[in-house]
Amino acid sequence: MAAERDTSPHDDLVDGRDESPSERADRNWSEVLQELRVMQTGTQILTGFLLALAFQPAFADLSDGQRGLYLALVIFSALTSIVALAPVALHRFLFRQRAKKEVVAYGHAALVTSLVTVSVLLVGVVGFVFDVVVDAGAATVAVIALGLVVVVLWLVAPAVMRIRVRSRR
Secondary structure: HHHHHHHHOOOOOOOOOOHHHHHHHHHHHHHHHHHHHHHHHHHHHHHHHHHHHHHOHHHHHHHHHHHHHHHHHHHHHHHHHHHHHHHHHHHHHHOOOOHHHEEEEEHHHHHHHHHHHHHHHHHHHHHHHHHHHHOHHHHHHHHHHHHHHHHHHHHHHHHHHHHHHHOOO
């Protein structure tokens, strides 16, 4: 049966959709782009926030450690944007080369990588703000708490749902 699935002109055995491999790749690319758009908006807002901080009068009062963390967060912000935009650049580069399946796979990998970098960025920004506003102890608590929320909502809950979906098949 798996051999039939691989040679079938319509790959509708996986999720019940009657679509060709090209149609599936187009749909998957649209889904990847939509997810990247959502992530990119949040990343742009965080980047703007971080860049504006350096021009605030209180920035001069930061400790060397806080400045180091700030710069690391700026780098993570830029890295997240670069990785999130990489599939778009690849798509432009391979436009009309009949490589949609490869572009979708690359987009998926970039999206997963972006989720990792954006989670570090989000948790780091909150930790930075807590460190500046309260103290390092409060920052540690906030980072651990948010890190756990990310792990539960972005890894544990999806893994549990995936197991439940597979067990229904």
